Amino acid sequence: MRTLKILVLMLLAGFKCFAQLNAPNIGFEDGTFDHWLCSTGKIDTAGNIVVFPGVPVPTMYTVLGPGDARLVDYYGNFPVLTPNGSKHSIRLGNIAHGNTVQRISYTLDVPAAATNSIIFNYAVILENPGHLPYQQPKFTFRVFDVTDNTYLDCPAFDFNTSNELPGFKVKDDSVFYKDWSTATVDLKNYRGKTVRLEFTVNHCPFGQHFGYVYLDVDESVDSSINGNAYCNGQNTVTLSAPAGFASYTWYGDDMAVPIDTGQNLHITPAPPDGAKYAVRITPYNGLGCIDTLYTIVNKIDNGFKLNVADTLRACPGSAVDLTAPAVTAGSSAGMKLSYYTDSLAAHYLAYPDKVYTPGAYYIKGTNAEGCTNIVKVQVDIALPVITVTDPPEVTYPETVDLSKTFTPQPGITYRYYKNAEATSPVEDYTAVVRGGTYYIEGTTAAGCSVIAAVNVKVNVPPFTINAPNVFTPNNDGINDNFMVGLKGYLSFISLKIYNRYGMLVYTAKTSAEFWDGRFNGRQLPAGTYYWVFEGVDEYYDKKVTRAASITLLR
Numbered sequence: 001m002r003t004l005k006i007l008v009l010m011l012l013a014g015f016k017c018f019a020q021l022n023a024p025n026i027g028f029e030d031g032t033f034d035h036w037l038c039s040t041g042k043i044d045t046a047g048n049i050v051v052f053p054g055v056p057v058p059t060m061y062t063v064l065g066p067g068d069a070r071l072v073d074y075y076g077n078f079p080v081l082t083p084n085g086s087k088h089s090i091r092l093g094n095i096a097h098g099n100t101v102q103r104i105s106y107t108l109d110v111p112a113a114a115t116n117s118i119i120f121n122y123a124v125i126l127e128n129p130g131h132l133p134y135q136q137p138k139f140t141f142r143v144f145d146v147t148d149n150t151y152l153d154c155p156a157f158d159f160n161t162s163n164e165l166p167g168f169k170v171k172d173d174s175v176f177y178k179d180w181s182t183a184t185v186d187l188k189n190y191r192g193k194t195v196r197l198e199f200t201v202n203h204c205p206f207g208q209h210f211g212y213v214y215l216d217v218d219e220s221v222d223s224s225i226n227g228n229a230y231c232n233g234q235n236t237v238t239l240s241a242p243a244g245f246a247s248y249t250w251y252g253d254d255m256a257v258p259i260d261t262g263q264n265l266h267i268t269p270a271p272p273d274g275a276k277y278a279v280r281i282t283p284y285n286g287l288g289c290i291d292t293l294y295t296i297v298n299k300i301d302n303g304f305k306l307n308v309a310d311t312l313r314a315c316p317g318s319a320v321d322l323t324a325p326a327v328t329a330g331s332s333a334g335m336k337l338s339y340y341t342d343s344l345a346a347h348y349l350a351y352p353d354k355v356y357t358p359g360a361y362y363i364k365g366t367n368a369e370g371c372t373n374i375v376k377v378q379v380d381i382a383l384p385v386i387t388v389t390d391p392p393e394v395t396y397p398e399t400v401d402l403s404k405t406f407t408p409q410p411g412i413t414y415r416y417y418k419n420a421e422a423t424s425p426v427e428d429y430t431a432v433v434r435g436g437t438y439y440i441e442g443t444t445a446a447g448c449s450v451i452a453a454v455n456v457k458v459n460v461p462p463f464t465i466n467a468p469n470v471f472t473p474n475n476d477g478i479n480d481n482f483m484v485g486l487k488g489y490l491s492f493i494s495l496k497i498y499n500r501y502g503m504l505v506y507t508a509k510t511s512a513e514f515w516d517g518r519f520n521g522r523q524l525p526a527g528t529y530y531w532v533f534e535g536v537d538e539y540y541d542k543k544v545t546r547a548a549s550i551t552l553l554r
Contacts, residue, residue, distance in 0.1 A: 023108050027217040028088040031063055039103040045205045047134030051103050060102050062091040064214075070351075073214075076125060076177055079350045082216040093201040093212030101202040104215065107146065112192040117291050118185035119224050119242045120217075124168070124178040127209040128161030136160035137211040140200040143185050147193040154289035155183045167284065181244045183288030184224075184281065225279065225295035226345075229370030230270050231304035237297060238374070239265040243346030245281045245288075252277060263344050273299035298370065305332045306365035308375035313411070315448035320379050322352040322361060327377065335365045345374055355379055384412045384442035386452040395459040396489065396539055399431040402438055405454045415441045422451055432456055433539070460539045463488025467531065470551045473517030482550055483514035484531070489538035497550075498530045505529070517552050526554045 025035045033056045040060060041051030064071075064081050065088050071080045082089045093102045126137040138160040143152040161176065168176045187195070201211045226240040241248050241263050250260040253276040259265070265277065275297040282290050307330035312320045321327075322339055338345070339352035340362040349361060358381040366372045388406045402416050415422070416429035417439040426438060435458040443449045466485040473480050484495055497506035497515050505519040517524055533546045 023106070026106055026108075027086060028063060028090055028215075029086070031065055031088055033061060033063070033090070033104075035106065037105045037107070039105070041101045041103075043099050043101050043202045043205045045135060047205070049101050049200070049202060051101055051200075059094050059096070060092070060100070061104070064089045064091060075175055076123075078123075080214060082214070086216050086218070089214050089216040091212060091214050092199065093203075093210065095210045095212065097203075097207050097210075099203055099205045099207045101200065102212075103198060103200040105196050105198045106217075107194060107196045109194050110187045110190045110192065114187045114191050117187060117224055117293060118197070120183060120185075121242075121244060122157070122178075122181055122183070124157075124159045125176060126159060126161055126211040127204075128176070129204050129206070129209040131204055131206070131209075133160060135205050137204050137209050138200075138202050139211055139213060140198075142198045142200075144196040144198060145190060145193060146196055147190075152185070152195075155185060155283075155287075157183075157287070167287075181284070181287060183244075183283055184242070184291040184293075186289065186291045224293045225277070227372050228277075228295040229298045229300055229372070231300040231302050231367065231369065231371035233303050233305070234371065234373070235269055237267045237270045238372075239267070239277055239279070239295060239297075240345060241265075241279045241281055241293060243344065246284045247282045249280045249282075250277060251280070263346065267297075270299070271297050273297065300369040300371055302367070302369055302371075303332065304367055304371040304373070305330070306335065306363070306373040306375055307331045308363050308377050311378040311380055311411075313380045313444050313446040313448075315444075315446055316381060316383060318381070318446070319354040319356050320381065322349070322355055322363065322377065322379075324353075328363065328365070331365060332367055335367050338364045338366070340364060340374070343374065343376065356381065358382060380444075383448050383450045384409065384444050386414075386440055386442045386450060388440065388452045388454045390455045393457040393459060395461065396433060398458075399433050400456050400458065402426065402429040402432055402440060402454060402456075406440065406452070409442075411445055412442045413444075415443070417441065417451075420451065420453070432458075434458060461488055463490040463537065463544075465490070465533060465535075465544075465546050467533075467548060467550070469549065470553060471517070472553045473523070474554060481514035481516050482531070483508070484511070484533050486511055486535070490544060491536040491538055493534040493536065493543075495534075496532045498532070499524070500528055500530070523554075524552065526552050528552075 037053055038056040038061050039051040039053050040057060041049060043049050069081050072078060073080055092104050124139055126139060128136065141157040145152060167181060168178045170176055199213060199215060201213050203210050224242060227238045230237045243263060248261055248263050249258045250265045252259055255278055278292055278294045280290065280292045307328060309327050312327065314320045328337060339349040341347045341349050343362055345362060345364050358379050361377050361379055362374050363377055364372060364374045386406050391400050391405050394400055408414060416426040418424040418426055420439055422439060422441050426432065435456050438454050438456060439451050440454060441449055441451045464487045471479050471482045486492060492511040495508040496504055499505055505524060506515045529550050529552055531548060531550055535544045537544050
């Protein structure tokens with residue numbers, strides 16, 4: 001059989017109760033294994049496990065802290081430090097060969113008035129060598145009733161690769177992994193008793209295949225339902241049950257009639273202070289027990305405000321920092337912020353200071369009194385898009401407006417250039433008079449730019465210069481004067497007349513002037529003379545010169 005590698009990842013994400021619970025360092029926040037019992041042992045080929053209490057052996061029992069926040073697991077590519085905001089996690093087990101077993105356990109006394117549950121999240125993976133089920137690497141979770149000297153039937157997890165492994169995914173045809181899931185341990189039936197949480201990982205008894213676990217515990221000891229406090233100015237209360245269950249049913253104080261389903265209960269207007277709610281949570285098949293969680297809504301007199309920027313932008317290859325102060329500027333002071341990939345705040349964002357993937361993210365703010373709110377922020381990581389349509393041909397003096405060749409997008413600044421390097425701006429992009437290729441640059445607020453070309457065609461009617469080749473200045477009213485006729489976009493500079501010896505005999509400065517065949521008031525003899533016209537092509541702004549002969553007859 002193929003070797004399938006499975007690793008065990010587990011996060012106890014909640015341990016919250018109304019009665020005071022004495023559970024020091026249950027979340028490893030001291031950076032040690034204090035108050036936890038570490039046991040190491042062996043598994044034999046019959047599947048029998050024997051462990052002995054001892055000190056936490058390095059590499060088998062590893063505390064992970066803030067310095068490991070950027071590390072990811074080699075197999076699962078997830079952060080080795082729990083992404084729920086805790087400062088410490090631990091790794092139980094390793095990938096070394098050997099038929100070893102690692103167990104970590106925590107013993108606590110359940111208060112006589114406890115109405116709480118232990119809430120934990122977990123994800124599982126083990127290496128599958130194709131052995132018999134009891135010889136497989138395995139992850140086990142048990143709760144032991146110390147007072148009555150018995151294990152609880154539910155919840156009880158026993159994962160190995162000979163199981164059907166519900167909810168598992170396959171990676172590279174060799175790695176099975178289970179994303180975060182949630183289960184509870186209802187303590188109400190164990191009031192006044194002592195219970196022990198046990199997490200065990202064993203290698204295969206032949207010493208060739210491994211398993212290990214990451215573990216963290218939330219050290220808070222209040223209600224397992226979040227959002228049960230609201231402040232002045234908040235008109236809506238959202239109660240959130242732990243994520244990862246198959247179904248949720250919400251009830252009011254009487255527990256008689258269901259009022260809603262789903263992980264979150266939205267209450268508008270906000271309920272009165274002291275209102276009581278409960279949620280019945282049903283796990284997926286074989287992954288825990290049906291449980292009921294309770295909470296009391298508390299109204300806080302202080303104000304509460306969470307401001308979040310609507311959209312954050314970055315260029316491809318760059319990251320957005322959701323933790324930057326500017327993102328939540330204007331919010332109430334002293335607020336604790338946490339970051340999620342979903343609106344239910346069920347999936348933590350591991351690295352909110354380096355977000356490379358565009359999409360919707362969610363920031364949850366919680367003040368010291370427990371008032372909370374979740375606000376969406378959109379992350380846009382992309383170059384602007386400019387879809388250009390070449391404009392229809394025009395004929396000068398009609399012009400082309402380059403800003404009408406595409407649909408502008410909000411938040412984008414546009415500039416217009418004559419060259420692809422975007423160094424020569426167009427003087428008036430709204431009235432382009434010359435044909436050719438122009439370039440439109442779009443720039444986002446983050447400084448990302450893209451350039452698109454647009455082809456402009458401007459037709460220009462050709463100019464003409466008309467002049468007779470014979471004129472007869474005899475005062476008969478017919479063809480008595482010589483002048484040039486201009487048609488088109490051509491400016492007049494001068495018209496000069498020369499005799500056959502090259503002597504200048506006449507100069508006109510405007511197109512309205514004409515030559516009557518005289519020089520200094522005297523009639524010139526009949527013969528051939530030569531004219532030279534100078535003007536300016538108004539479209540191309542170029543000098544134009546034309547010359548020809550004219551015959552003077554008398």
